[in-house]
Amino acid sequence: QQPVQSPQAVILREGEDAVINCSSSKALYSVHWYRQKHGEAPVFLMILLKGGEQKGHEKISASFNEKKQQSSLYLTASQLSYSGTYFCGTERNRDDKIIFGKGTRLHILP
Amino acid sequence: NAGVMQNPRHLVRRRGQEARLRCSPMKGHSHVYWYRQLPEEGLKFMVYLQKENIIDESGMPKERFSAEFPKEGPSILRIQQVVRGDSAAYFCASSPFDTQYFGPGTRLTVL
Numbered sequence: 001q002q003p004v005q006s007p008q009a010v011i012l013r014e015g016e017d018a019v020i021n022c023s024s025s026k027a028l029y030s031v032h033w034y035r036q037k038h039g040e041a042p043v044f045l046m047i048l049l050k051g052g053e054q055k056g057h058e059k060i061s062a063s064f065n066e067k068k069q070q071s072s073l074y075l076t077a078s079q080l081s082y083s084g085t086y087f088c089g090t091e092r093n094r095d096d097k098i099i100f101g102k103g104t105r106l107h108i109l110p
Numbered sequence: 111n112a113g114v115m116q117n118p119r120h121l122v123r124r125r126g127q128e129a130r131l132r133c134s135p136m137k138g139h140s141h142v143y144w145y146r147q148l149p150e151e152g153l154k155f156m157v158y159l160q161k162e163n164i165i166d167e168s169g170m171p172k173e174r175f176s177a178e179f180p181k182e183g184p185s186i187l188r189i190q191q192v193v194r195g196d197s198a199a200y201f202c203a204s205s206p207f208d209t210q211y212f213g214p215g216t217r218l219t220v221l
Contacts, residue, residue: 040214097169
């Protein structure tokens with residue numbers, strides 16, 4: 001089951017905050033977050049495991065609500081370099097395949 | 111420690127030809143995944159392999175597509191008798207267990 005991401009696209013000015021959501025209809029073992037810039041490979045941001053703590057560093061963090069099967073990615077005081085498409089991927093069991101959402105396109109304006 | 115390597119980076123084939131895409135995982139990684147990405151779309155899972163074993167191929171089309179990860183050498187994604195609809199970016203990712211690290215991708219164009 002493909003996770004659902006929202007919003008589909010966001011336009012922000014530099015310095016503003018953003019929240020990207022990812023939800024699944026199935027119980028999850030983990031949620032993975034990646035950022036992909038145009039023409040490049042997806043780059044790993046963080047993984048949140050069932051029973052784990054909120055992750056993050058400085059201005060990019062994420063949470064995982066196991067009861068609701070939802071994860072949110074928080075981008076604080078966005079920088080131009082944050083522009084790209086953000087994908088969440090969900091895993092139902094350990095060592096299972098990751099199913100990715102359709103992505104959220106983030107565009108940061110100077 | 112070199113990252114995940116894929117070659118070729120760009121591949122052009124005519125309809126009916128075969129395409130072979132190679133992926134060398136990061137050192138020490140025994141899991142390889144292949145994904146297909148169409149322009150402006152997400153990553154679609156194709157196949158998950160460990161050395162000499164196909165663990166999950168539920169995302170692979172039943173015909174023309176095959177994948178292997180031999181004991182020695184890179185993982186190969188093979189597409190026989192390519193059609194225009196096969197044009198896409200194909201990414202592989204390798205993993206030690208939880209986190210997947212992506213290669214730069216192979217952009218396949220079918221004329």
